[in-house]
Amino acid sequence: MPLHDPAHAFVPYPDVPVRSAPTGPLADLRFGVKDLFDVAGYPTGGGSPIVLAMSGIKTHTAPTVQKLLDAGARFAGKTVTDELAFSMNGNNAHFGAPINGAARDRITGGSSSGSASAVSSGLCDFALGTDTGGSVRAPANHCGLYGLRPTHGRVSLEGALDLAPSLDTCGWFARDAGTFARVADVLLGADALPLPATPRLLWPTDLWAMLEAPVKEALDGAAERVQSLLGKASPVEVALESWDAMYWNFRYLQGRESWLTDGPLIERHAPPLGPGVAERFAWSRDVTDDQVNAARAFRVAFRTQLAELLGTDGVLLMPTMPDIAPRRDAADDSLEDYRNRAIRMLCVAGLSGFPQLSMPLAQRGGAPLGISLLGPAGTDRSLIALAEGMAR
Structure with a gap:
């Protein structure tokens, strides 16, 4: 690990050599x-x-x-x-x-x-x-x-x-x-069923409607740039039932599984969990079987709906997050509100299991702002190829 880590990004473990191949496609990285x-x-x-x-x-x-x-x-x-x-x-x-x-x-x-x-x-x-x-x-x-x-x-x-x-x-x-x-x-290797070189670009109006005007304006240029290369995006709506239904069904699934994963450790050892994390696990503990069973059925229905919308050649052009990153000194309740708004966007890929690529093509107030491509299951490498073309 770096001898000097000004970003506090690395865990300060003792440095242990990890062997890599002397040559290969990533040998300079x-x-x-x-x-x-x-x-x-x-x-x-x-x-x-x-x-x-x-x-x-x-x-x-x-x-x-x-x-x-x-x-x-x-x-x-x-x-x-x-x-x-x-x-x-x-x-x-x-x-x-x-x-x-x-x-x-x-x-x-x-x-x-x-x-x-x-x-x-x-x-x-x-x-x-x-x-x-x-x-x-x-x-x-x-x-x-x-x-x-x-x-x-x-x-x-x-x-x-x-x-x-x-x-x-x-x-x-x-x-x-x-x-x-x-x-x-x-x-990844190659996609089994790659997207066409010019996919059918789709504009999820219900996702874009979540953005406040300054954020939408900041993303306009990036969205126009993508469409200039891939063609004008056709308007569609992606939510099943409502964004509240999308949000809660995702939360129920994540909550139940996270409690099954970490609940035994938490109950046995009672570790001091940090702010937000403690509350999320406490909420997750109380998710009911009825909520989980309904959420599983909802996920199947949503995945089917989105698969039909995308077909084999459709790609959603969508915002990655509701805005630029919150400030480091933001209050906990403000960060939790931002997180809950974000889940409504992020749960499209989460519930469907489909690939989403965020690209750093915009900014607002001097801070980065991403825009995403979301494609059918298994088109991950094709999405990255589209991003490569835009970068060139």
Whole structure:
């Protein structure tokens, strides 16, 4: 890991050498690994003192990390994550708040906070994160990075700590589209059913209607740029029933699974959980079977609806987040309000399991602002190819 970490992005573990291939497609790149993934020679802390204390030193490296090492990428260190990966703010009550390299007075976003911080601060070339409810897309938006939530299950999470397995995905960050695509070639390979070179671009009016006017204006230029290359987007609506229904059904699924994952540890050891995290787990404990069963049926219906809307060639052009990153000194209730607004946007990919790529194509008030492409299941590499074309 870096001898000097001005962004507080890396967990300060003792430096243990991690072997990578001497040559390969990523041999000139250094990468960070969110501290949910096992790396031989290191503990896996999950942003939690109790998980860290129980971890021990791992003897095997997670397959996704090993793929990158085998492609020649060099390990830069394990990056800070929000506590138990159940936050979107990038402020860990036990391990601190990594610095947003693109807007130092604003939060990085979480829970892949350290990975986004390390890349945006130039401490490594790319970094692995995970995305359950938005933990790659939110930091990508906030820190001016490319970030992908892949098709659910496409990138292995073996050897990584769970939060909500039916929603958890492994993504990554890079500052430029070219580097991002090189990593994609290693982790994704080719799409089984790629998008056409000029897909059918769709404009989800109900998503764009969530934005306040200054945010919409800030994204207008990026949206026009995408349409100048891919064609004018046709208006559609994506929500099933209502955005409240989308929000709550996502929350019920995430809540039940996160409690099944971490509830036993919390009940046995009563660890002191940080602000927001404690309240979310307490809420999750009380999600009912009826709520979960209804949410599972809702997810199936929504996934079917979105698949029919997209077909094999449709791509949504959508905002990534409601706005630029909140300030680091924002009040807790303000951050929670922002998080709840964000989930209404982020849950489209979460409930469907479809890939969403956030691109750093706009800014507002001197801070980055992302815009996203969301495609059918399995079109991850095609979305990245579209971003490469825009960057060129």
